[in-house]
Amino acid sequence: MRESILQLRGVGKSFAERGGVLRREQRRLQVLDGVDLAIHSGEVFGLAGESGCGKTTLARVVMRLLAPTAGDLRLAGIDYGEWARRPRRAFYRQVQMVFQDPYASLNPRLRVHRILGEMLTIHGLANGDRRRRCTRMLEQVGLTADDLDKFPHEFSGGQRQRIAIARALIIRPRLLVADEPVSALDLAVQQRIVDLLGTMQRKLALTLLFISHDLHLMTEFCDRIGVMYAGRLVEILPGRRLIEGGRHPYVQGLLNSIPIADPRQRAAKRPLLEGEVPAPGAHIPGCAFHPRCPQRFAPCDHLRPELIEAAPGHWIACHLFSAT
Amino acid sequence: MTASEPLLEIRDLKIRFQGEAGPLNILQGVDLKLLAGETVGLVGASGSGKSVTAQAILGLLKRPPLLEISGQILYEGSDLVTMSAGQLRQVRGRRIAYIFQEPMSALNPVFTVGEQIAEMVVLHEGLGRRSALNRAADLFAEVGLPDPRRRLNNYPHELSGGQRQRVMIAMALSCSPQILIADEPTTALDVTIQAQILRLLKRLQVERRMALLFITHDLRVMAEIADRLAVMQAGRIVEEAGIEALFHAPQHAYTRQLLTLIPGRGGGRVVP
């Protein structure tokens, strides 16, 4: 068993929906609900799911941009409560993030050398050769020294995402969280950015938490994939096994929904999921997926399925697999 | 009407826009035919001119940026390019309907969706208010909205993205169009909802024997819905073929390049 760099135990996050004159809490929106997850050192872990499933909230909780309302997290073996007592930069020396929208994640008023350089300054790595280190980092992500003095708006979306990757990696973090890093980009550019992330991951022995809704993209790229539904992880399995080995009824429905680039295999012949993802405020007893599940049976509407290891390395939260 | 006679025919359509640095040739001679009961896909990167083609059919291009338009868009023997605004209104929304990518911007936030669709029905069919609402409920049922009567009283923001797109489709159907133009109608949706909407559009197209012009940048979506595919690049259609031929024996280099960019292709996929 490899060492875990990031561990989540029972992590929950709920938001208060307030209303009325007194801004009293009307109800709680449960966005994350008891997430257990361990990410191994050096792996590419993919987190998949549709919008509203909680994957972005999970990334923000991991990044300490949001505080969890339940459970605990450990990074590099140290509890988040302990990290909170240490200087902020110590935590972010370990973990960095690449955001979804490269048009929003770079301060429009700073030149590239400042965007990269301030990372070195903050983390006390700015000895003399600052500009050279920035240049080297830029070259590693496929840009040139000439780009150091430009502003973000002078770059294309793909180039901006390269800058964002350079910013995250220039201090050599151990874990990189990438939240939908390519979904705002053109298809042709997407593949190149994913390739870049893969190259950097191998070169720097980085651990990568890669969040995406594109299962095809992930299956080729991720060592393991976890699929989320309504704030919970419903299945975790090796990435290359996802397409053929996904067993959870939701995951199968999700896979059936993906359009296939072959007119001979039209979805018209595949069973599709009915209905839509529940709203975050909806309290569904038992398995959150049961109202849409074509295979639901007795326990599903009142008993919550736990994530159990159905086969080595393959975890499923579904009564179909826990009944035995 | 025979199968070989097109419902709509675009001949040598050329469009120039006023750009900041001078005139831009947006369309450089587009030819396209739409037959009854078939789905034609128009695929291309952003800026290739596929949306402009759709807007030209509907007469939605405004001056500026429109500078010059030439060629013909023939519909039932008359040319939509030279048609007067009044005549065009007769065609647009009656015989030819349109679905946008972002339904939220096409719906008025201060009216219920029932009021909005009933208004269309009153306009097109001259029904009274009560029968218009009944008709609206029927349309909601036809597009698969759960609990259609109750949905009539919802405001657009109370619906999910997928439900809003179903409302848009119902509004498009309210005039029983011969031609339905859908511009990236599933791009903003999650994959499970996208699959539902694609299946819905396909079913409606077959049942109502409409011609569907489907526009998207996503070839995977095309593989699911189109019968015939036209590939656009820089204002031209570079390849046009039946869907299977285009996927399995692409002729043009650009088409081949687009096909190699599809994620997951090559790996193949077994349907469980």
Add this chain to the structure above:
Amino acid sequence: MFRSIWPYIGAGIILLFAIGAILAPWLSPYDPYEIHLSEQLAGPSRAHPLGQDANGSDILSRLLYGARISLAVGLSVVALTAVVGVLLGLVSGYYGGWIDTLLMRLVDILLAFPGLLLAIALVAVLGPSMRNVVIALAVLGWVSFARLVRGQVLSVREREFVLAARTSGQSDLRIMVVHILPNVLSPVIVQATFGIAGVIISESSLSFLGLGAPPGTPSWGAMLSQGKQVLLDAPHVSIFPGLAIMLVVLAFNFVGDGLRDRLDPRGGSGRRG
């Protein structure tokens, strides 16, 4: 830089008044305090282009010196309130929570007071002087800046580059100063130009009521007040200071409108109508 001519005209007028104020000792044909009782209320003449007031003092000279007071009060009040308001708005918007609740309730309470009445009451308590006028106007002036900046911070705070700044490990202070402040300043600048215009009117109003500069000081408001008693016999005594106030306020508003259009392309064209 500006699309219309009005901001330039506004800037030109402000520049003229500023030069007039700075060079008042050299430009004024007479000592503004000089009294010629024999020439009371004399109309415009070759020697006194804008006429003379109830004390026979030269109105042009008093207007030039009055510009010093109006501009000084306008600039100092706005500078003071902008700094305080921006700081409080920044902290309030960035941290949120109880700090934000407390500050915003205070803002609500202060906004519930009729501004000029509060200023009158304050000057009445503190005693009429220029310093107290500045204090009285500043007590309420910061509120609009704080509210404006807080709203801006709330939207900028959730932008991804600010999240990225947080995950880069930098301190809150640095995030506020380097990443948030520059992105919220544009509307503050616009608000400041309108603010100067407002303060000039308030200062004139207070002086008009005898609550501003000590009697005899050449302030535009005080001059207007003085002219009020002889409005029918010698209208020039009130017309020229009134015109000066109107021109300067209008000029600042022109510049404010121009800056708003320039800095915030989404804003409407506003009061020009």
